[in-house]
Amino acid sequence: MAIVKQIHTISDDESGQGTIELVMMIPVILGVLFIGINAFAFLSEIALFDRVARAAVVSIASSPASDDSYASVCSSIKNTVDEQLHVGSSVKSVSGYRDGLDVRFRVEMVYRPSFFGRELRTNLFGIELGTLTHHIELAVDTFAFGPMRYV
Secondary structure (H helix, E strand, C coil), X not given: CHHHHHHHHHHHHCCCHHHHHHHHHHHHHHHHHHHHHHHHHHHHXXXXXXXXXXXXXXXXXXXXXXXXXXXXXXXXXXXXXXXXXXXXXXXXXXXXXXXXXXXXXXXXXXXXXXXXXXECCCEECCEECCCEEEEEEEEEECCCCCCCEEC
């Protein structure tokens, strides 16, 4: 009988342990969920950016007006791509330069993690939170017809 009482008191001392462990794991689970959601949002933005940026470069840069400079073409590409990206991502830079007969354009996107569309602080406890970047390069031959070359 004494052994049964001893086992019973041990189990009484640990009652509620599962609840405490669950309460301690909730912030960890939420943190992992937050990181996962932002990772998939970034991948979604990359897919959108790749499609929109390539379409903008092909449509704008392949046949510029005769008086257009690289700066005005790059500005048009940047504005076109920025209009179609979601909150939290933007075009950081668009650059164009001549490489032989080709004109190469590099479009770079910056993504800042968000909390369901709401901007987050840029630093946390004095630590600077970085941004995620992605870029594409596309070579346009203005003298030839046909598909563009992805670099």
